[in-house]
Amino acid sequence: MTTQPDHPSPSDRPQDHSEPGPSDAVPTCYRHPDRETYVRCQRCERPICPDCMREAAVGHQCVECVREGGRTVRRAEAPFGGRPVTTPIVTWALLAINVLAYLGEVVAPAQVLGRFEMSSYDVAMGEWWRLITGAFLHAPPPSYWHILFNMWALFVIGPQLERMLGSVRFASVYLLAALGGSVAVYLFGSAAVGASGAIYGLFGAMFVVARRLGYDARGVIWLIGINVVLTFVIPGISWQGHLGGLVTGTLVTALFAYAPSGNRKAVQLGTVLVVLAACVALVTLMPPLGA
Incomplete structure (x- = not known):
């Protein structure tokens, strides 16, 4: 007959876990x-x-994991590159600059226009800034229709275009169209003021964007056609500035919109630099033909 021992063997005793081992470290x-x-x-x-x-x-x-995960997340872009635009700050800034410039004309029209209007003769004499500053001036008081039409057009189409192109590309189209209009005035005209060259450039940009995205562009074609006709019908309008801005804005936007996705930014930057260099070369190498 087998009997249980009075004292359990060491192997039968419960384990003591009061002392932490290496796996219990905090x-x-x-x-x-x-x-x-x-x-x-x-x-x-x-x-x-x-x-x-x-x-x-x-x-x-x-x-580190958050940083690593951020590298793999694709940043949202506007349809033709650049950051998405929620507030069209470039459009509002351009509107403000044009209005402030006009207020300067109200206060001192002779001084402002005499120093900053687009003049082929003065540009040929080295006052290059007139190629840009003239695009922010308008017919002086008591004429108001000039600035009202241009600012209305910028207010209507500027925000939409800026959201499509992105702020930097939109600013590039606007300024290059303004410059292209001034260069055309330099070559074939004598003097002009107004943002009309830049606005016509935006008309051309709207046409390109509509075609590129598959929208109905007939309304834009009518808009451009009517304004081109008015350019030659209404006396005192600089057709050189209008057509120069239209051609430049259309060309720049087309190169932006149809740039290959693989190296889009490089092509778009190259477009800005080439068009800018071409404008500088025309003014530097060519005499004003219409002055």
Whole structure:
């Protein structure tokens, strides 16, 4: 007959867990070893302290995982490159500059126009700034229809175009169209003021964008056609500035819109530089033919 021993053997005694082993060590932040934490990164599972936590879709991630994840997220872009536009700040800035310039004409028309209007003779004498400043001036008071029409057109089509092109590309189209209009005035005219060259450039840009995105462009064609006819019907209008801006704005936007996606930014930057260089070369090498 077998009997149980009065005292259990060492193997039968319960284990004593009062002393922690290596596996029971308190976890610390992988970036701050002196800080205890029981929170782990949902991506790499490393322990992270509150200073290293970044909110994620589920739980928290560490700084490095958030940074690594950001590299793989594709940034939203406007249809033709650039950052998406929520507030058309370039359009509002151009409107403000034109209005402020006109107020300057109200206060001192002779001084402002005499110093900043587009004049072929003065540009040939080295006053190059007139190629741009003239595009921000308008027929002086008491004439108001000139600036009203141009600012209305900019207000209507500017925000839409800026959202399509992105702010930087929109500004490039506007300024290059203004410059192209002034260069045409320099070559074939004598003097002019007004943002009409830039506005006609935006008309051309609207046509290109509509065709590129598959929209119905007939309305834009009618708009351009009517304004070109008015350019030659109404006396005192600079056809050189209008057509120069129209051609330049259309060309620049076409090269922006149809640039290959693989190297779009390089082609668009090259477009700006080439058109700018061409305008400078025409003014530098050619005498004013219409002055």
